[in-house]
Amino acid sequence: MVRQSAAPAGVQTSISDLGTPLAAATFVVLDLETTGTSASAARVTEVGAVRVRGGEVLGEFSTLVDPGVPVPAAITLLTGITQSMVATAPPMEEVLPRVLAFLDEEPDTVLVAHNAAFDTGFLKAACERHGSAWPGYPVVDTLRLARAILPRSETRNHRLATLAAFFGVPVTPNHRALDDARATVGVLHGLIERLGPMGVTSVEELRAVSKPASRAQKARRHLAEGLPEGPGVYVFTDARGAGLYVGKSNNLRRRVRSYFTAAESRRHIREMAALVEGVTPIECATELEASVRELRIIAERKPPYNRRSRNPERASWVKLTTDAYPRLSVVRAVKDDGAPYIGPYASARDAEQAKEALLHTFPLRQCTHAFSESRRIDPCVLAQLGRCGAPCDGTEALEAYTVHADAAREAMTGDPAAVVSAHTSRIAELAGALRYEEAAALRDRLAAFLRGARRAQRLSALASVAQVVASRRSATGWETCVVRHGRLAASAVLRPGTDPTAFLASLLATAEYVPPGYGPSPRALPAETELVLDWLTDPATRLVDIDGVWTCPLRSAEAHTEMTHWAHGRASAQ
Template identity: 75%
Template sequence: MQLDIGDIGTPLGAVSFVVLDLETTGTSATGSRITEVGAVRVRGGRVEEEFTSLVNPGVAIPAQITLLTGITQSMVATAPPPEEVLPRILAFLTEREHTALVAHNAPFDVGFLKAACERHGVPWPDPPVVDTLRLARAVLPQGQTRNHRLGTLAAYFGSPVTPNHRALDDARATVTVLAGLIDRLTPLGVGSLEELRAVTKPPTRAQRARRHLAEGLPERPGVYVFTDARGADLYVGKSNNLRRRVASYFTAAENRRRIREMAGVVAGVTPIVCATDLEASVRELRIIAERKPPYNRRSRHPERVRWVTLTPEAYPRPSVVTTVKDDGAPYIGPYTSAAEAEQAKAALLHALPLRQCTHRLTPGGTDGVTACVIAQLGRCGAPCDGTESQDAYREHAEAARTAMTGDADALVAAHTGRIAELSADLRYEEAAALRDRLAAFLRGARRAQRMGALAAVPHLVATRPGPTGWDTCVVRHGRLAASAVLEPGTDPAAFLRALVATAETVGPATAPLPAALPGETELILAWLGHPATRLVEVDGEWTCPLRSAEAHAGMTHWAHGRDTAQ
């Protein structure tokens, strides 16, 4: 799926901007302390409320800071301590819905607030942050203003308050700067908080020249296809609101280099209206895979995946392959990288003494084969030279099949036990490598088991509340076969009969493959897994093994913070 900044945005008029400024004893958030807080709440261009307080930092204020701010030690001596002021400013920041924190050089102020929260055991609310310094650098190029300091910008935008290194006055000046910057950005198409935060540079001339392409597009969910002057596809995306999303490509909110480059050659946009958001996501995936537009980075080559299997031999071994065959062997995946597939394979080899050699072994046909170093190390029973019988080896192969298709407990126990040993010996890098192998195995096993379970269902109908009614989908063998919205006042029985009758006829694929791109089935699984989704019809059974990889889903987030569905 492609990026959807601006799909569902908070209009700037609905945002409560808390414009904040801090005075401190120094520049280090960990070593210095807050001496004064000033904040102004602004909504719809109108000041609603102000908050200010001196803060007793509990440490001496350096002379140069007093010279800069005018705040002396005697002024803060009777001021409340940080643990009293902090809850008040956080309440001011969070008591309104759709609130954003605004500051000039926001990382400085946010850093001090976060450090104070950590110091006093208060959770940081993590509001969206708007940095007027970053915005000014994007909107006002060099030469338009002497620099981007608060005092310079306040004078440029005609602030009635001159910044003077006192928190409330500086916050008031920042209010004027924020308003001036928003006034500059509004004609460029920036109308939501999300778009405002995405601004890093003004739109190019080519972007501005193509804003008209969004005119007339429906405000409906669907897929959009950007084309060049010859009608060739350039980029495919999806949105809940086609007009708003396409318009965002030609505003300052669009800052991806490749997409800005694409704006120079776009000549048209083709909208494909979809009944539901799920249908839009699926159609986007299918079109990208089919047409492979040059400006799409993701999903262009779904065929370039890897699977881990056990070879269908008398003495099976783990192998990384690019296709799933109808050979009765277990498969886990798909993996988007060969390296991750190799990690999953290594997890099997760590837990079970499976062979790694590529000899074609047959029972009784091992003459002339010498056991390799893996067998000498005790990590393989050496069926190659007859040391291990076929029956004994079959037990290991069946254990691998069980871990791949059903119960992964034994494989997980083998890894977690060794990880604990390595960690106890302070061998953290080796423990992390083993953890990553286990996580890779579980990710692939979970994907295959979940997809295989849905792919085995010949017909399923599910529904859930949507913006205009009940989004209803027909899924057959893991493929989206139909999608429509049951609107209020419609006869549900007649609607369902019509939807099922017109749904695509879908046959089964080779297990665990669905009759669709794996990415499509994962989108469907995520939609079906939503708490609001309700099953209407299911032919057959839709089940996963009780002790499948799904039972260890938490471990799939271990390695490098990657998500379970890449």
Template identity: 65%
Template sequence: MRGGCDRPRRPRARRGHPRGVLAGTSADRAAGAVGGSPYPDRVAQQQLPFQGSLDDLGTPLADTTFVIVDLETTGSRADGAGITEIGAVRVRGGEVLGEFATLVNPGVPVPPFITLLTGITQAMVAPAPRVEQVLPAFLEFAGLDRGAVLVAHNAPFDVGFLKAVCAAHGFMWPNPPVVDTVPLARRLVPRDEVRDHKLGTLAAHFGVPDRPTHRALDDARATVGVLHALLERLGSFGVDTLEELRAFRSAPSAAQLRKRRLAEDVPERPGVYVFEDARGETLYVGKSRNLRRRVMSYFTASETRGRVREMIALAERVTPIVCGTELEAEVRELRLIAERKPPYNRRSRNPERAVWLKLTRERYPRLSLVRRILDDGAPYVGPFRSAREAELARDALHHVVPLRQCTHRFSPAKPIAACVLAELGRCGAPCDGRESAEEYAGHAARAELALTGGAEAVVRALTEHIRRLSEQLRYEEAAAHRDRLAALLTGVARSQRLTALARLPQLVAGRRSAAGWEVCVVRYGRLAGTGLMRPGTDPHAFVRALVDTAETVLPGAGPAPRAGAAEMECVLRWLDSPGVRLVELDTPWTCPVDGAEKYRDLTDWGREAVPARR
């Protein structure tokens, strides 16, 4: 390749290492099932040693098409100057795939100092095509909409001009990945090596045969040589893919380089990985479609998060748990995080802290925020992402249904003084006898209907109130009620979907994947078994073996009786994904016809049908 040298190829990893052996029965193995339940915390692995490779971390740089671009212009500002020349070189894997060069009529005079700098005169550009005539040919050559990466020295200058002319002449800018060789050189070439990081200085320092001359194609060729020299230096930092190149900010820490050995025996399979310290305590749990690829990324320059680097410094081993399907990996990750509460996992560590909205089972029911679901027959809504969101949902229902908001224990025989809500008409005051138990029971029935089956009355009342506020230009108040309605509908819809799944004694579903069919057994909302059915396997025998060896799950109370809400939502997302086929279903699987899900498209949970703040 002109202006650079080919990067040496690294030896590829030895493939064909055996898969991890998951806990399961002989029926699992006989049917070819991968997985089973209950899920183990550890996986016995029998692996052949192999040499790790970074080629699978993303798009290898050797397979990436780079389009190195340089522009000559009549000035430094895209809004007042024009392009006089475009030069570009396409390269991939150390070879030049093509070159593009053309003069451009800028439509404005060429200043004398530009002529002195570049040698481009007004007479040279006068017969040249205009930029709107050149752009289609350049964009087709560059292939920026087909995965090519744009490279330039001081890229904001060139990209700014290209974006401006595309917008001015009605061309869609493809918005490709961009690599700027200036900041890259500043990180890799210290000032004690070069006096500055100009293109000419770097080309001379690296011995690039094509030197910049302030002509577009010459400068693009010189940038090719500089780019390849910089990529050679990046190799010593473990940067070998496009994703790592774009994320590169600094060299990996000493701990990252020292701990790369931890990824050597991790297989190239979907599953869960567990970082552990010297005492065997879990530091972090994650999942990936390719365990080795993901784990190795922690030990390269692309990992710049300070908290993760701190975790890597403490880690002494990585335990891979190979999974048969992506859903199994996602569920195992959630269960392990909830069980072990790793200090470096921020999400899903404390599912027991989830907030639910409950309509209590009392003589005079009320709405209460709780963190535990009891087998008391009460309707529960949620879980909500925060206590604040649960409070908004409660306020929405209180606005429509005059339930009591106090926590007093009272009876008609022992009346107590009413609070200010009674004076405002927000409560019927059963506490002092103004409202009978029968009348109050009607309010409680309306609230329960809104939470479990029919939200139409609440939605209609709130949207009408929001409309009146908007007509009165009281937009802040309207927005507050909009947020309350959105929170209520979100929580109700979530609990109704969870409840519908939790009522199913058994559901078997399958989805085609690249390796075969992913088959899952779900019982009362819990993932009880999963496996990958390879092509040529008897489907009836496979499903029977998977069902027979799946985890036994008993029914329970509430929307999420036998699995966490996060796990059930993972299962629901998988069931909603394209290509899923139901294989077996014991009982009908339905949600309320007038439930909150009905209003999802209509209101986007209350945000589309009401005005925003002004």
């Protein structure tokens, strides 16, 4: 692929990719007191929160809450909060907007709590009861962090009071919301200091911590030094130079470094760290190019520590054969034979489900005999059951059978309404009869069929187009890509001050030559073409030029996706 010079070293390409430095992050540390442990049955009695950034307290929030239910004696004994104390407090419907406003006061708030699932569970339940949307803040759980990095040899347990004493926090937790939130602030800072030498410096890495970095990881942190900070692909290699793992990132240096910190929690990757001796960076002009190159390299080299995309040749397709009496078959490859295909499917099981959906709708033969009007064969049991018209013994004429085959072809390549209608009506019948397992099986068949038909129709549409040129604005200019017959042929960034006409002419002249493919099999891995499709159809992408007609059927499989959701709901109803 062709690209212009990469961004200068040190240029920040994406804040989200670089991560939010811990020193710049705004944390709101929250604690709730409640009448019990069940978010659905118990209610909040007190809220305390502290906003901090860079070690400095920016604000505090505290209020008692009238729970609307009696405060149990055991809760009063634990917290000191009595019924008389909350009797004059505001109810949750008044407190909740104030809590959410405090959380939203600073952009990109990170919510922190000790045993965060408890506190967020009560807030989410309160939002649901009072008709407020839960904003979905990123959450840091100090209990989970402490369990990951503080062994029992250092602390006898990971309770808030124990950790506060361990880190020398001046505030002692006492089961009152604000004091406990203040103590959690001290624990958070102690944990962050502990994680600093482990290479954890961003919010994203902090949230990913599951256990301390191993000795092998720590010994290889230097491998990230000197790597570029732009988009690209990285290849971890062993002592013999063989590839171990391939990945991509918008910031190569930051991403590679993360593999050797406590933020890396995948067991097989931590094992791989002991074998890594080098990192080969492959700089790319755009994020799309990096994603595509990653797929191509994984498929070519099949690195042992990559779990996905290593064997695209194992994908399965459902094919309607081109015999005089066509039948459905699950195959491994698309041929230039004029037959309709749907897929690809990651497993043969998924392909078989799609095939069953078609057979549920159309009475196609399932035998594998090669027969004609001049060669008759005794009918099988399916013909006796009425699930096949028995063209094998002449019961069903070629003209009548061709009608079924043409209808199946239309469902695969055009409008799948017949398959959708046959399944949704039957699903409704089964759900009405409380036969939910059977309804769910039909739902899964329909979903598998629509998934494969949608993929094939989208792939075929783009693969038929000789050339598409499109651009998207980025921090460094306009990312511009040339796509030919579904394959990424060139990628570059049009930077400010560059003559766009000359830039485009150069890009097109040096782009890869791509011959036409056939059917839903473009001159690229299907996964690559789907990446390209997602990029092209993003609202931020602008089409610059197109050579050909790029369109999908009006009543395509994609248009019927909502019907699958409806069927899912009916089959799941209890």
